[in-house]
Structures are given as structure tokens and as C-alpha cells.
Amino acid sequence: MITQKVDEGLISKAKALVDGATNIVITAHVSPDGDAVGSTLAMCHYLKSLGKNATVVLPTAFPAFFKWLEGAREVIIFKDNRRAAVNAINQADLIIAQDYNELKRLGEDGMPKVVRETTCKKLMIDHHLNPEPFAEVTISYPLMSSACELLYRVLRTWNNGALLPKHIAECIFTGMMTDTGSFSYNSNDPDIYYIVAELIKSGIDKDQIHRNVFNNYTADRYRMMGYALTKMEIIPEYGTAIITMSRDELNRFNYRKGDTEGFVNMPLSIKGVVFSAFLKEEDNLIKISLRSQGEFPCNIVANENFNGGGHLNASGGEAHGEQLEAVAQRLRDVLPRYKDLFDKELAKITD
Ligand code: 5GP
Ligand code: MN
Secondary structure: OOOOOOOHHHHHHHHHHHHOOOEEEEEOOOOOOHHHHHHHHHHHHHHHHOOOEEEEEEOOOOOHHHOOOOOHHHOEEOOOOHHHHHHHHHHOOEEEEEOOOOHHHHOOOOHHHHHHOOOOEEEEEEOOOOOOOOOOEEEEOOOOOOHHHHHHHHHHHHOOOOOOOHHHHHHHHHHHHHHOOOOOOOOOOHHHHHHHHHHHHOOOOHHHHHHHHHOOOOHHHHHHHHHHHHHOEEEHHHOEEEEEEOHHHHHHOOOOOOOOOOHHHHHHHOOOOOEEEEEEEOOOEEEEEEEEOOOOOHHHHHHHHOOOEEOOOEEEEEEEOOOHHHHHHHHHHHHHHHHHHHHHHHOOOOO
16 A cells, blocks of 8 residues: 555645646756656656646756657757747746756756746645745655655546556656666665556566666766776775766767766775765766765765755765866865764674
8 A cells, every 4th residue: 555645735736736727848957867857757648648738848968768768759958959948938837847946956058047937837746855935836755765756646646546557657667766776775665666566557567667777878888887986986984985087088988968877876885885976077067976875964965065965865966167176175075074974874884
């Protein structure tokens, strides 16, 4: 049995917003991951089944290994197709925000401003802490594994408890799988497996979905991974691993979007590593991805040092106007501040 964890009043209010709208735009965060792509497409398909004119608009492109999802090719990318994206947003009478908690997460190409300046109603369905209060209805559950898990609970209620169609179930499963590292973290709630059971009953091939997402990489990506692990720095005293990748290094391996996805998780498999940082040089900024084990709060590190945030075990942030190595040094320099938290986590490691 799936426990009723989402306030039914909120679910009804969200449905009333949908019922009152005709043109609906669904959005998610910049550099969309499986949860962002999966949850927006799932919502889009469901709304279309209700006869709505629904469109997914994402700030930037998503990795190619999500293209197999139904509807992925119809997604409008704001950065690449600004005119169509702005048109869709300006024609919307409802904008749904999924898998992000504040408008600035819509990237640096002007999408936050375009969405902020619309007068239409807004609905947020998200699992990040501290939602910005810009929506008429905010369904925020930071303890959920993924926006997809939360959305499943909402859609299931809208659907009177009936199973969802297979193409929607595939989108939902993709986000639940990717946001939990294939159910290896943030995934101790038994409900998750009841939900997965229902998704399988809807007809998904979960093993095939895993292959579509994780066994779909280029040789270049694997060579880059080998390189990244070779240059990985370990700081045993703080159970910390740091990997940096400059533009030049990425170019050497013909970097394409998504190629470094998951790199930040790998050092956590090393005994004695409880905190992992991956720093990547992007066009105008350094992107910082953080992961941690157990109770070490990597979102606090992101928030206090890199203008970011996220979840206890998966967070990120950005640094502007700083060189890659300077950001790495700043990270090394702040580690002592978290010594007690590191010691607590390191003490759990068994011989
Ligand atoms: P990733 O390392 O996969 O890019 O991000 C992991 C998680 O960290 C995301 O799901 C998101 O919750 C959070 N996150 C990543 N980058 C940022 C950022 O720049 N700002 C904030 N507030 N959260 C971020
Ligand atoms: Mn998510």
C-alpha cells in the first residue's frame, strides 16, 4: 500500500488550476537531469490526455540518453529556440514548475525573467528545500526521493487510483531511478517500491529503461571517466575526493552534454570517502556538483560556499568570475570548518 503523504487539499487545488487552464507550459531546472525531463514529460502526457494544450519548455538541452522518452523530441529548449519558448510561455494560462524551487534555477539565458514577468497562474511540484513563494499552489515535499515520485502521487490521485499509461510510467520511473542513483541512496522509503511495482504493472520494462539510460554512453565518455579518476585528489583527513575538469580537458575527450553525469558519485565507492566534489569549467562559470554519504550535509557546503543548495546527499552550486583551480582551493580551505561532521561520518566506516 502506498501511504497518502501528499496533502489531498493541495492535490485538489492543483487540479482546479489545471481544470481552469487551456494552454499549459511545464518547466524544470537548467541542465535537466532524468528527474527534470521525466517529470515534465509525464505531466505533459497526462495533461494532453485531459485535452489540454501542454508544452514542455526546458532552459537548456538535456543529455541524449533521455531522447528515447516519448515526447522528448517535442520539448522546446529555451536557450536554443528562444522565440518558440517565449511564445509558449507568454501564451500559457498556467505554468507548472517541477523539480526546482526557485526561478533562478531556470538558468542564465533569460528564462527566469520571462517566467517571472508573466501574469498567468503558477503551480509548483517539487522536492527541494525552501520553495520560493511564486506559485498560487506549491506542492513541496523535500523528503521525497524525486519530483517524479511526488508527481506520481499527485497523478495517481487525479487518476482516482487507477494505473497510469505505460508512456507516463516510463517517464516517472526514469526520474525515480536517476534521482536515487538506481535506488542506491535516498531510497529507504518502502513506498518507493510499491510505486515501482505499480509502474511495472503499467507495463514498463524497468531493466530496459536502466539500459537506455546507463548503457548508452560513448567511448569518449569512458575514456574521460578514466582520466577523471586518474587525476582525482583524495584528502583522507576529511574523507573528501575532488575532481576538476577544465574546458581544455573536456574538449580533449570531445565532451558532449551529459558526458560527465555520474562522475561525482564514483569516489563515494572508495572506502574512507564520504564527500565528493566534481568541479567543471563551463562557458561563464564553474559548476560544482557535490555528493555525500550518510548524514554529511553536502547541501550546507553548497549553500555556504557556492551560492547553491540541494539535498542532504546531492547538491550543487556555481562560482562566477573565478578560475577552476581557485574554486578547488577554496573548497580545500573550507573543509576544516566541517571537521566535526566529517569525523562523525568517518566514524561509521567499518574495518
Ligand atoms: P547535480 O550535481 O546533479 O547537478 O545536482 C544535484 C542536485 O543539487 C540537484 O538536484 C539540485 O537539487 C542541486 N543543485 C545543483 N546545482 C545547484 C545550484 O546551482 N543551485 C541550487 N540551489 N541547487 C543546485
Ligand atoms: Mn529531482
